Amino acid sequence: MVAPTFHRARMGSDVLIPCTFTIDKPSVDIWQLALSWRFQESKVLGFDNNISSTHPRASINTARIKYGDVSLYIPNAMISDGGIYKCLIIYSTERQNKEIRLDIEAPPQITITKRLVVTNRQSVLRAAITGFYPVDINVKWFKDGETTEPLTNYTVSTPQRNPDGTYSVTSMVTIMPTEEDKHRSFSCRVQHESLSEPLREDFHLIYGAFPSAEITSSAFYLNKEQELICHVWGFYPESITVNWFLNSSLVDSTKTRWINSSALEAVYKFTPTEKNQGLELSCEVEHDTLSHPLVRKLLVEGKVPSVFVQHNLTMVSVSLWWPLPIVTRPLQLSLCDPGEVLCSLNLESFYPKHIDISWSCDTGQSQKGISSQEKYQENPDQSYNAESACKIPGDSLKDPEFKVIVRWKHETMEDWESKELRVRDPDMSPLIVQLNQQATVKCTVSGYFPDVLTVTWFMKNARQETIPVSNGSKYEIPEISQEKMSDNTYTCTSTLCFTPTSNSEEQEFICRISHPSLEEPIERSTGPATTKVTEPIKFSLCESGEVLCSLYVSKFNPPNINITWTSGRDQTNKIKAVEKFIKIGDEKTHDAISECTIKWDQSLFPLHVTWKHEAMEEPEYKELEITDFPWIPAVGEISVPALLAGSECTMTCDINNYFPDNNLTVTWLKKEKEGHEITPVSSNEYYQIPDLQHVKQQDHTYSCTAHLDFKPSYESDYGAEFICRVEHPNLKGAIERRTEPLQVTGDDVPLSHTPYL
Ligand SMILES: *[C@@H]1O[C@H](CO)[C@@H](O)[C@H](O)[C@H]1NC(C)=O
Ligand SMILES: *[C@@H]1O[C@H](CO)[C@@H](O)[C@H](O)[C@H]1NC(C)=O
Numbered sequence: 001m002v003a004p005t006f007h008r009a010r011m012g013s014d015v016l017i018p019c020t021f022t023i024d025k026p027s028v029d030i031w032q033l034a035l036s037w038r039f040q041e042s043k044v045l046g047f048d049n050n051i052s053s054t055h056p057r058a059s060i061n062t063a064r065i066k067y068g069d070v071s072l073y074i075p076n077a078m079i080s081d082g083g084i085y086k087c088l089i090i091y092s093t094e095r096q097n098k099e100i101r102l103d104i105e106a107p108p109q110i111t112i113t114k115r116l117v118v119t120n121r122q123s124v125l126r127a128a129i130t131g132f133y134p135v136d137i138n139v140k141w142f143k144d145g146e147t148t149e150p151l152t153n154y155t156v157s158t159p160q161r162n163p164d165g166t167y168s169v170t171s172m173v174t175i176m177p178t179e180e181d182k183h184r185s186f187s188c189r190v191q192h193e194s195l196s197e198p199l200r201e202d203f204h205l206i207y208g209a210f211p212s213a214e215i216t217s218s219a220f221y222l223n224k225e226q227e228l229i230c231h232v233w234g235f236y237p238e239s240i241t242v243n244w245f246l247n248s249s250l251v252d253s254t255k256t257r258w259i260n261s262s263a264l265e266a267v268y269k270f271t272p273t274e275k276n277q278g279l280e281l282s283c284e285v286e287h288d289t290l291s292h293p294l295v296r297k298l299l300v301e302g303k304v305p306s307v308f309v310q311h312n313l314t315m316v317s318v319s320l321w322w323p324l325p326i327v328t329r330p331l332q333l334s335l336c337d338p339g340e341v342l343c344s345l346n347l348e349s350f351y352p353k354h355i356d357i358s359w360s361c362d363t364g365q366s367q368k369g370i371s372s373q374e375k376y377q378e379n380p381d382q383s384y385n386a387e388s389a390c391k392i393p394g395d396s397l398k399d400p401e402f403k404v405i406v407r408w409k410h411e412t413m414e415d416w417e418s419k420e421l422r423v424r425d426p427d428m429s430p431l432i433v434q435l436n437q438q439a440t441v442k443c444t445v446s447g448y449f450p451d452v453l454t455v456t457w458f459m460k461n462a463r464q465e466t467i468p469v470s471n472g473s474k475y476e477i478p479e480i481s482q483e484k485m486s487d488n489t490y491t492c493t494s495t496l497c498f499t500p501t502s503n504s505e506e507q508e509f510i511c512r513i514s515h516p517s518l519e520e521p522i523e524r525s526t527g528p529a530t531t532k533v534t535e536p537i538k539f540s541l542c543e544s545g546e547v548l549c550s551l552y553v554s555k556f557n558p559p560n561i562n563i564t565w566t567s568g569r570d571q572t573n574k575i576k577a578v579e580k581f582i583k584i585g586d587e588k589t590h591d592a593i594s595e596c597t598i599k600w601d602q603s604l605f606p607l608h609v610t611w612k613h614e615a616m617e618e619p620e621y622k623e624l625e626i627t628d629f630p631w632i633p634a635v636g637e638i639s640v641p642a643l644l645a646g647s648e649c650t651m652t653c654d655i656n657n658y659f660p661d662n663n664l665t666v667t668w669l670k671k672e673k674e675g676h677e678i679t680p681v682s683s684n685e686y687y688q689i690p691d692l693q694h695v696k697q698q699d700h701t702y703s704c705t706a707h708l709d710f711k712p713s714y715e716s717d718y719g720a721e722f723i724c725r726v727e728h729p730n731l732k733g734a735i736e737r738r739t740e741p742l743q744v745t746g747d748d749v750p751l752s753h754t755p756y757l
Contacts, residue, residue, distance in 0.1 A: 003087055003098035009077045010194070011106040011133065011166070017072040019087035019098060028066045028091075035065075037072050038086040045072065079104050079133050079165030105194035106166045108132035110201035112188065113170075116208045116237070116288050117177040125175060127188040127201065130168040135159050138191040141173040144184045151175070177205055208289040209262070211235035213242075215283055215296045216352060225271045230283030230296060233263035241286040242266040247279055298351070341449065344389040345406045345419070351383040357408045359390045364401030399516060420519075438499050441526055443511035446491040451482045453515050455494040460508040460525075469509070474498055537609060537622060539630055541659055541700035546597050547629075549607070551622075554591040556613045563594035563611045567604040575607075600660050602626065602729060627732050631659035631701050635726045635735045643712040645746025653724040653737055656703040661694035665727045666706040673719030673741065681722070686710060718744045 001021045009015040019037075035047035037058065044055040047070070051062060059073050070089065074081055082104040088097040108129045117123035129139060137159070141151040154173035162168055171188065175181075182205065189200045213232045232242050238261050244251040257265045266283060278299075285294040347355065359370040372390035379385060388406070396402050407418040445453060457469040457477060471477040476497040482490045496509060514521040540548045553561060565575040577596035594611075598604055605626045612619035636654040643649055658664055668681040668689060683689045688709040694702045706724055710717075719741045726735045 001096045003100050006101050008103045011104050014075040015077045017085055017100055019070050021068045021089050032092045034090040035070050036088040040083045077104050106131055106133035107194040108190050108192050110188050112203045116206045118289050124172050126172045128170055129190050131166045132192050133166045135167050139171040140189045142187040209236040210289050211285050211287050213285050213294050213296050215298055228268045228270050230266040232285050235287055243284050244268040245282045341392050346387050348385045349383045350410050353384045355410045357388040359406050362403040441496045441509045442493055444493045447489045449489050451490045456512045457496050458510040461505040546599055548597050550593050550595040551609050552593050559590040561613045565596045566608045571608050626729050629730045632730050633658035633726050633728045638724050638737045638739050640739050643744045645714050645744050651708045653706045657701045659701045661702040663729050667725040668708045669723040671721040712744045714744050717742050
């Protein structure tokens with residue numbers, strides 16, 4: 001029996017797996033022969049006088065059996081036909097078999113699936129290597145014929161099994177194509193065991209061009225159909241897909257208009273409604289030169305919806321999309337080269353990119369354009385910002401007639417807008433007036449150039465007359481000093497000081513600024529809102545013995561004022577107070593009284609009252625110590641009767657108008673004749689000091705009379721002085737009253753000491 005161990009065949013070919021035998025005594029007696037072909041252990045064909053086959057294609061040539069040839073014939077070999085075949089022959093009593101391995105091979109094919117590149121852009125070339133078997137394969141890429149080294153920057157995918165059992169891979173190589181590469185040939189080469197020599201596919205690059213895209217849309221009107229156009233141009237090759245999306249869902253009504261082979265417009269007919277606020281419209285372009293689609297977006301953003309009426313249309317239309325360009329920094333000035341001024345204008349968030357900006361200067365007689373330079377910047381939301389700058393000679397700004405004007409117009413704007421070089425508006429401090437205290441009004445101006453600024457002051461009186469105010473005896477207006485800032489503009493503060501009196505007329509101050517950049521002077525006023533504490537805090541005593549504190553605030557507007565009372569060192573205790581508003585006169589200003597009632601107690605002090613009005617920069621307050629209470633004891637002179645030695649007499653001292661009563665102390669003191677020593681007098685057998693009797697007066701204050709009873713003697717009292725000392729918490733110190741040196745008459749008094757009677 002003869003059969004090879006291996007047999008090879010190409011996929012799709014007709015295979016004859018050889019198997020022959022010889023016998024000692026030919027010819028073959030068919031009746032003694034039995035034959036069996038097995039494939040992977042299962043029977044595919046048998047012969048026992050008759051052919052029996054379980055394989056749809058396998059057969060043997062029965063006519064050749066008698067020559068000992070039982071080769072198995074399989075037409076159109078498939079990968080699945082590869083494997084171990086067994087040929088088994090039984091002749092008479094003999095039995096023999098052979099195993100044959102059938103290898104099916106399939107040679108690869110190369111298809112270049114991508115050779116579109118863009119000059120000087122990293123591009124990928126791709127080849128599909130398909131239909132090979134077995135799996136092992138070797139792929140290489142070459143540039144410019146055989147002589148060069150293979151390209152290194154390539155990948156081969158993992159093999160994919162095809163339904164027919166063969167394999168496919170994809171290989172990609174990344175290159176940076178140059179202009180010269182247009183004339184070179186590239187090659188993909190594959191080695192495989194089915195091939196006697198490598199397979200190669202030579203090709204030339206195709207040079208493509210990226211598409212550019214831009215959305216154009218003019219003003220949009222509510223509920224009116226209009227066209228949104230996505231322009232796409234400059235691409236090669238022609239095959240391209242352009243789609244519109246609304247909030248990432250595809251619009252199927254997009255119409256494509258070809259302009260020429262490398263430009264088209266994708267048109268979407270759109271009727272905007274109120275609901276479209278926040279909608280994102282995008283145009284997506286897919287092209288072979290792009291690895292990701294090119295996207296252009298419009299956002300329906302009603303940030304600054306401007307309402308305007310269109311000609312011939314009765315309806316009011318709302319422009320929904322891109323807000324008008326926002327002027328972020330109106331006009332910037334900076335000094336650059338000596339004597340040159342750089343003017344710049346910043347505009348933000350506009351779309352589309354085109355915007356017209358023009359600068360000119362006006363000298364009064366003539367207008368002249370100034371050349372400027374624009375810098376554009378694209379924002380992440382695809383809107384644009386622009387900065388326009390120009391230079392002018394600095395000295396020209398000192399001419400009051402000279403003006404710099406910048407104008408700009410964007411298609412979202414109805415009309416040109418313009419700005420002129422201006423000083424920044426002055427700030428003005430509110431006018432807060434306290435009688436007999438110096439009041440200061442400030443006017444600050446900043447951001448101007450050049451430093452030729454004039455500030456004039458005016459005052460308005462109660463009759464609403466405006467009167468100029470100048471530096472003099474009543475008002476103090478120091479020269480302004482103009483300070484150069486880091487942006488080379490100037491800042492200055494003009495101050496006005498005066499001391500209001502109770503018959504002051506000032507109701508309002510006006511600060512007027514003149515500058516060459518201003519067509520007309522600008523003014524700022526303190527406003528009529530002035531806060532005045534006309535009267536000090538008042539205290540009165542109630543019947544109950546409590547103290548009513550009141551604060552009177554006048555002439556403020558608007559009528560809200562905040563007045564709080566607190567007590568104690570740390571001001572933590574708020575005292576309940578009542579506010580009463582009083583409208584007066586012209587009703588443009590208001591007065592208020594805040595009142596609170598307190599029980600007299602030393603721990604309440606200091607007492608605080610704070611008032612704050614919106615016209616005041618800072619709250620004001622008054623701190624009240626116990627000594628600020630008005631009920632200070634009034635102490636009369638000591639009344640001394642005629643003193644007769646040895647007879648009872650009384651010295652008295654009247655004390656009035658004090659409150660409260662319980663802390664009043666009276667001490668009697670005595671200064672001995674010719675001595676310097678002063679000693680307190682205490683009650684003893686010689687002096688009697690009765691307790692004080694406080695008597696409440698009609699005005700709820702107290703009064704009392706202090707007594708000192710004694711029997712004078714020449715020895716002890718002649719020439720002595722008595723002192724009545726009164727102490728009270730409302731007093732800063734003690735009050736003392738003193739007698740003259742006492743005269744004492746009587747028998748034992750030497751004549752020389754007896755006054756002339
Ligand atoms: C195609 O049209 C675009 C847009 O109108 C134009 O810029 C371009 O030059 C045209 N190209 C050709 C090849 O005519
Ligand atoms: C689109 O999406 C935005 C943001 O999520 C949303 O505010 C808006 O309502 C959506 N518009 C429509 C029409 O779906």
